[in-house]
Amino acid sequence: xxxxxxxxxxxxxxxxxxxxxxxxxxxxxxxxxxxxxxxxxxxxxxxxxxxxxxxxxxxxxxxxxxxxxxxxxxxxxxxxxxxxxxxxxxxxxxxxxxxxxxxxxxxxxxxxxxxxxxxxxxxxxxxxxxxxxxxxxxxxxxxxxxxxxxxxxxxxx
Amino acid sequence: xxxxxxxxxxxxxxxxxxxxxxxxxxxxxxxxxxxxxxxxxxxxxxxxxxxxxxxxxxxxxxxxxxxxxxxxxxxxxxxxxxxxxxxxxxxxxxxxxxxxxxxxxxxxxxxxxxxxxxxxxxxxxxxxxxxxxxxxxxxxxxxxxxxxxxxxxxxxxxxxxxxxxxxxxxxxxxxxxxxxxxxxxxxxxxxxxxxxxxxxxxxxxxxxxxxxxxxxxxxxxxxxxxxxxxxxxxxxxxxxxxxxxxxxxxxxxxxxxxxxxxxxxxxxxxxxxxxxxxxxxxxxxxxxxxxxxxxxxxxxxxxxxxxxxxxxxxxxx
Amino acid sequence: xxxxxxxxxxxxxxxxxxxxxxxxxxxxxxxxxxxxxxxxxxxxxxxxxxxxxxxxxxxxxxxxxxxxxxxxxxxxxxxxxxxxxxxxxxxxxxxxxxxxxxxxxxxxxxxxxxxxxxxxxxxxxxxxxxxxxxxxxxxxxxxxxx
Numbered sequence: 001x002x003x004x005x006x007x008x009x010x011x012x013x014x015x016x017x018x019x020x021x022x023x024x025x026x027x028x029x030x031x032x033x034x035x036x037x038x039x040x041x042x043x044x045x046x047x048x049x050x051x052x053x054x055x056x057x058x059x060x061x062x063x064x065x066x067x068x069x070x071x072x073x074x075x076x077x078x079x080x081x082x083x084x085x086x087x088x089x090x091x092x093x094x095x096x097x098x099x100x101x102x103x104x105x106x107x108x109x110x111x112x113x114x115x116x117x118x119x120x121x122x123x124x125x126x127x128x129x130x131x132x133x134x135x136x137x138x139x140x141x142x143x144x145x146x147x148x149x150x151x152x153x154x155x156x157x
Numbered sequence: 158x159x160x161x162x163x164x165x166x167x168x169x170x171x172x173x174x175x176x177x178x179x180x181x182x183x184x185x186x187x188x189x190x191x192x193x194x195x196x197x198x199x200x201x202x203x204x205x206x207x208x209x210x211x212x213x214x215x216x217x218x219x220x221x222x223x224x225x226x227x228x229x230x231x232x233x234x235x236x237x238x239x240x241x242x243x244x245x246x247x248x249x250x251x252x253x254x255x256x257x258x259x260x261x262x263x264x265x266x267x268x269x270x271x272x273x274x275x276x277x278x279x280x281x282x283x284x285x286x287x288x289x290x291x292x293x294x295x296x297x298x299x300x301x302x303x304x305x306x307x308x309x310x311x312x313x314x315x316x317x318x319x320x321x322x323x324x325x326x327x328x329x330x331x332x333x334x335x336x337x338x339x340x341x342x343x344x345x346x347x348x349x350x351x352x353x354x355x356x357x358x359x360x361x362x363x364x365x366x367x368x369x370x371x372x373x374x375x376x377x378x379x380x381x382x383x384x385x386x387x388x389x390x391x392x393x394x395x396x397x398x399x400x401x402x403x404x405x406x407x408x409x410x411x412x413x414x415x416x417x418x419x420x421x422x423x424x425x426x427x428x429x430x431x432x433x434x435x436x437x438x439x440x441x442x443x444x445x446x447x448x449x450x451x452x453x454x455x456x457x458x459x460x461x462x463x464x465x466x467x468x469x470x471x472x473x474x
Numbered sequence: 475x476x477x478x479x480x481x482x483x484x485x486x487x488x489x490x491x492x493x494x495x496x497x498x499x500x501x502x503x504x505x506x507x508x509x510x511x512x513x514x515x516x517x518x519x520x521x522x523x524x525x526x527x528x529x530x531x532x533x534x535x536x537x538x539x540x541x542x543x544x545x546x547x548x549x550x551x552x553x554x555x556x557x558x559x560x561x562x563x564x565x566x567x568x569x570x571x572x573x574x575x576x577x578x579x580x581x582x583x584x585x586x587x588x589x590x591x592x593x594x595x596x597x598x599x600x601x602x603x604x605x606x607x608x609x610x611x612x613x614x615x616x617x618x619x620x
Contacts, residue, residue, distance in 0.1 A: 003442065003443075004443075005441075006442060009194040009438065010194075012193070012194055012195070013194050017193065017196055017511070017514075018197070018511055018512065019511060019513070020512060023603070023607070027600055056564075056568075056571045056573065079591060080564055080568035081564065082570060082571065103598075103600065104593040104594060104597075105593075105604045106590075106591055107589060107591070112591070192514075192516065197511035197517075198516075199516060201517075207486040207487040207519060208487045210479050211486075211488075211530075214480040214481070215555070217554070218527065285525075375523070375528070379525045381527065381528075382554045383554060
């Protein structure tokens with residue numbers, strides 16, 4: 001019955017321990033670490049791609065009608081997120097990015113939701129003069145008639 | 158007047174308070190040294206005190222399938238027998254109660270805390286506890302044999318008239334005159350055997366088959382919670398102190414200096430060194446032994462060491 | 475005087491019991507690595523116990539599946555008061571990608587009261603240490619209110 005590790009045990013008794021003292025010394029994470037999400041609402045265009053690719057369906061959107069347009073609120077639920085960063089990859093305007101914050105400890109689950117809202121104005125309506133309106137109607141009628149002629153010229157089957 | 162002095166002995170000085178404080182400190186030192194050997198920081202030395210007071214603040218649940226009276230009385234029985242044992246062990250020339258047959262009394266009293274664990278586990282009514290107590294019974298049978306042989310060896314060596322002595326006063330007188338037991342070369346195998354018996358009796362790694370944490374959900378203590386569990390952990394800590402003090406009295410005794418305080422400090426120092434050598438070092442370097450391997454280890458290697466010493470002492474060396 | 479000592483000791487020696495109700499084992503590995511020498515949690519008094527009757531903090535990981543629902547309820551009933559329940563990872567409460575599946579019984583809120591949530595998939599060991607330290611403080615508050 002050999003006795004392994006005796007030498008290591010005694011030398012380690014007198015050397016410095018290799019523990020990282022966490023709450024006193026914060027740890028730096030490497031680049032490319034996917035932590036808590038940060039949303040920039042001024043860059044979002046409300047395309048909805050992030051909601052389509054999110055696997056746990058953690059993104060929801062609510063629309064309220066206000067007098068200036070639509071008030072759109074995007075809500076990202078960090079408790080349900082898998083941190084796969086598909087939403088950040090698919091967003092065409094780079095309005096979602098995953099930061100380096102890793103410590104998300106809460107007692108109330110509402111604190112885990114990241115919200116951002118912006119106002120989307122409807123595009124302005126263009127006013128047309130009466131000649132432009134008549135020209136538009138004539139062009140439409142001509143197109144309809146040509147289609148009928150072509151239909152009639154089909155040989156009888 | 159004598160009643161007050163006896164009460165002081167039982168409750169304060171070598172009795173309950175002294176044993177509890179020193180035992181919990183020794184348990185804390187053991188955990189810290191094991192952590193440092195494993196290259197990590199480890200808990201503070203007063204951590205067992207926090208554990209004990211926290212357990213006093215938890216709710217005590219008694220399961221439906223357990224027998225109430227025995228469930229509650231088992232840990233208290235262990236505590237009482239340990240405190241009584243502490244009154245018989247000398248501190249370099251000062252004993253609270255001494256008699257003619259101290260060693261026999263200690264041998265009988267040492268089985269009661271182990272029996273308290275068995276009885277407590279049997280009263281729990283859980284199958285995990287059943288497995289745990291059968292392993293504890295095998296462990297008791299394994300380590301009792303070398304322990305008895307070591308005590309007989311020391312008794313024979315210290316007898317001045319050719320017979321055998323069982324009294325601590327005579328053992329201390331012999332060591333005061335001829336030097337401590339460890340300085341005679343024929344007693345060294347017995348000392349090594351005693352050092353190997355200590356971790357199994359206390360129930361520490363690598364011989365803690367009875368209280369195997371991960372395998373059988375903590376064995377006999379599986380249904381205990383709250384203050385009853387606190388008393389079991391206190392028993393574990395006091396047993397560490399009692400056994401190391403017994404080692405110091407048997408093998409490193411003597412007259413000491415005349416002052417009580419210096420003797421007590423010297424005893425604490427010896428207890429700490431023996432704890433580190435015999436309990437922390439094996440804990441840090443080895444895994445847990447199986448029941449049959451532990452039995453074989455005690456009845457072959459350790460018994461042979463003790464018997465060598467006995468034979469040498471009987472031949473007169 | 476004893477009451478104050480007991481209250482203070484509650485936060486300094488919390489014992490942990492871990493239940494896995496069907497998770498992928500990622501959060502379990504990160505929890506066990508908190509006990510290793512690099513992130514040593516024992517310096518704050520944490521200890522893994524083998525039975526729920528000895529525990530103060532119960533750490534639950536995994537979405538609650540149909541097969542483990544009954545065992546979870548029975549185990550949680552054996553933990554003595556005062557106790558704190560911590561949900562680890564993003565599986566227990568909002569069920570991550572397993573929402574609406576035929577064998578997932580739903581968020582942990584339906585079976586017990588959850589005190590602390592540690593989010594992440596999987597949470598870093600430093601975040602788990604933060605969560606356990608917060609749970610120890612909540613344990614002390616619960617004891618004081620009793």
